[in-house]
Amino acid sequence: MSATSSLEDVPSLDIMTELLRRFKCSSKPDKRLILIGPPGSGKGTQSPIIKDEYCLCHLATGDMLRAAVAAKTPLGIIAKETMEKGELVSDDLVVGIIDDAMKKPSCQKGFILDGFPRTVAQAEKLDEMLQKQGTKIDKVLDFAIDDSILEERITGRWIHASSGRTYHTKFAPPKVPGIDDVTGEPLMQRKDDTAAVLKSRLEAFHRQTEPVIDYYNKKGVVAKLPAEKPPKEVTIEVQKVLS
Numbered sequence: 001m002s003a004t005s006s007l008e009d010v011p012s013l014d015i016m017t018e019l020l021r022r023f024k025c026s027s028k029p030d031k032r033l034i035l036i037g038p039p040g041s042g043k044g045t046q047s048p049i050i051k052d053e054y055c056l057c058h059l060a061t062g063d064m065l066r067a068a069v070a071a072k073t074p075l076g077i078i079a080k081e082t083m084e085k086g087e088l089v090s091d092d093l094v095v096g097i098i099d100d101a102m103k104k105p106s107c108q109k110g111f112i113l114d115g116f117p118r119t120v121a122q123a124e125k126l127d128e129m130l131q132k133q134g135t136k137i138d139k140v141l142d143f144a145i146d147d148s149i150l151e152e153r154i155t156g157r158w159i160h161a162s163s164g165r166t167y168h169t170k171f172a173p174p175k176v177p178g179i180d181d182v183t184g185e186p187l188m189q190r191k192d193d194t195a196a197v198l199k200s201r202l203e204a205f206h207r208q209t210e211p212v213i214d215y216y217n218k219k220g221v222v223a224k225l226p227a228e229k230p231p232k233e234v235t236i237e238v239q240k241v242l243s
Contacts, residue, residue, distance in 0.1 A: 025055035031110040031242065032135060034117070036213060037143025038205045039198070040154040041227045042234055046141075047112055049235055054242065057107040061094055061116040068097050075100065095125045102133075110138075120211050139242065140216040143227035147202055155195050158187040 007015065031054050037043045051058050068076030069083075075096050079089050094116060102111060117123040130136050156169040160180040167174045167187060175181050191197060216222045223241040225234060 021055070025109055028055050028109055030135075030138075031056060032113075032130070032138050033111070033242075034113045034137055034140045034216070035143065036140060036209055037227060038145065038147075038150055039192070039201055040150045041143035041145045042231060043114060043143055045231050046143075046234060046238055047114060050238060050242070051112055053239070055109040057101070057104065057111050058114065059098060059101055059107075059111050059116075060114045061098070064097050064101055065089060065094070068100070073097075073100065091119075091122045091125050094122070095129050098126070099129050099133075117212055118208050120215050123212050123215050137216070137219075137221055140213070140222045141238065141241065142213055142222050142224045144224050145227040149228045150202065151195060151198060154193050154198050155189075157193045158189055160185060160187055 033050065033056070035043045035047060047058055050056065065076075065079055069080045070076070075093055079093055079097070082089050082093070098113070098116070101107060113126075117126050127136065152170065153168075156171070158167045158169065158174070158178070159165065160167075160183070162185070163180070163182070165180060165182070166172075169177075174187065178187050179185070180187055192201070213222060225237050225241070227234060229237070
């Protein structure tokens with residue numbers, strides 16, 4: 001199917017909306033960002049806001065790996081073989097997949113990297129690849145938050161499985177503890193949201209990621225965000241840092 005014939009079937013409103021978006025984006029400065037923060041620090045809330053505001057593409061390495069495998073790209077085929085053997089995908093391969101993704105039109109203005117780099121070795125490989133393209137990381141947003149606040153945020157989360165409604169024992173409690181407001185069915189907690197799992201996830205995060213933050217600190221590109229604040233305030237901080 002040629003590009004023109006495929007566009008013929010797209011509603012005019014969609015094309016106009018996309019043209020307007022691209023026109024608005026053309027005046028935005030390029031930005032290449034890394035988001036670093038422990039689970040529950042609010043990265044997932046801020047990321048789509050930043051993406052829309054600065055016309056960036058969101059590169060979540062896990063999703064990209066799965067997409068490359070599904071699309072059977074040369075790197076995707078290697079990744080699939082590696083994963084089927086039960087081995088970890090190499091840093092070079094992940095950086096290669098990021099390199100491929102960056103060439104898409106949606107990444108023209110830059111990108112948000114989320115979940116990568118997790119180690120200093122990965123950060124070095126990423127920088128090397130960007131350098132070859134004549135670009136570099138502009139900002140690393142460090143979603144800094146105290147572990148005890150995270151524990152309260154995460155271990156208080158309860159969900160109603162069939163509807164996906166979420167509650168929080170402190171911030172958004174159900175009318176009756178442990179019961180869904182609408183159906184009266186019992187609420188459950190995700191396995192990942194228990195204190196024990198959170199503790200090991202946080203330990204792994206600090207062990208792996210602190211050195212990455214130090215690495216970018218030396219380059220003077222880290223902005224520390226007060227991630228314990230309400231989301232709207234964090235958004236304002238992000239805009240200050242990126243403007």
